[in-house]
Amino acid sequence: MTNRITTILLGCLLGSSLAMAQEPAADPGLAPTKDTPPPAKQAAPKAEGENAPKAPKAVVGKKAPAFSLKDTLGQVHNLSDFSGKYVVLEWFNPGCPYCRNIYKEGVVQDTCEKMRSVDPDFVYIAVNSTANQPEDFVITQSNSFLEDYEGNIPVLMDYDGKVGRIYEAKTTPHMYLIDPDGVLIYSGAITDDRNFTKGSEATNYIVDAARQSASGEKVAPNTVRPWGCGVKYADGGSRKGGRRGGRRPAP
Numbered sequence: 001m002t003n004r005i006t007t008i009l010l011g012c013l014l015g016s017s018l019a020m021a022q023e024p025a026a027d028p029g030l031a032p033t034k035d036t037p038p039p040a041k042q043a044a045p046k047a048e049g050e051n052a053p054k055a056p057k058a059v060v061g062k063k064a065p066a067f068s069l070k071d072t073l074g075q076v077h078n079l080s081d082f083s084g085k086y087v088v089l090e091w092f093n094p095g096c097p098y099c100r101n102i103y104k105e106g107v108v109q110d111t112c113e114k115m116r117s118v119d120p121d122f123v124y125i126a127v128n129s130t131a132n133q134p135e136d137f138v139i140t141q142s143n144s145f146l147e148d149y150e151g152n153i154p155v156l157m158d159y160d161g162k163v164g165r166i167y168e169a170k171t172t173p174h175m176y177l178i179d180p181d182g183v184l185i186y187s188g189a190i191t192d193d194r195n196f197t198k199g200s201e202a203t204n205y206i207v208d209a210a211r212q213s214a215s216g217e218k219v220a221p222n223t224v225r226p227w228g229c230g231v232k233y234a235d236g237g238s239r240k241g242g243r244r245g246g247r248r249p250a251p
Helices: 002-022 099-106 106-116 135-146 163-165 203-214
Strands: 068-070 076-077 087-091 123-128 155-157 174-178 184-188
Touching: 002 123, 068 155, 076 155, 087 163, 087 184, 099 106, 099 123, 099 135, 106 123, 163 174, 184 203
Parallel strands: 087 123, 123 155
Antiparallel strands: 068 076, 087 174, 174 184
């Protein structure tokens, strides 16, 4: 009996040795040296939108950046809808005394009347980027104010300020004129009469620019420093920051 057990154990040990001898040896590979480059690191994923193209800024003498905004009544307006016409853009805030006065003093009405002599189909648009009040209030305030004046002027709501920043609108009012080819030909003040004392003697930059353009002349000046209140953007203030926007001297 003892001999039989011994024989079985010897057989098991012999079988194990043969199996181990038949297994291929593990390839140790090359040991790293100081000259061995480290393994390449996987590039970190880029943040969403990091490579998204930035919206072009408005530049006088170049195509006006396209935009699409809803007015206070919910109707969508695309800049491209007005191709072939002169387009006047006014950055608008009915809470700003300068904006209120260009209507109360008849400056907007006079501008519209004279623009019709240049282009009977011209378009006048107010753009409201005001965001220091609830949006519903801004809409209601805009509609209520314009009912007493040029009621046919649509007020486009730019509550997030995207279009205002593309056009770099600084004040209310800040005026822009786009020609029938879609080129921005003027940016700046509506007139040279910020205190409303010159009356009919005031220079209307919008009308002058349109007349020069229509007659094939060079528009000059094509840029004038705007006056008014700072645009109340959604980030807490004017284009340069600060909740109350730019300083506002009494008109």
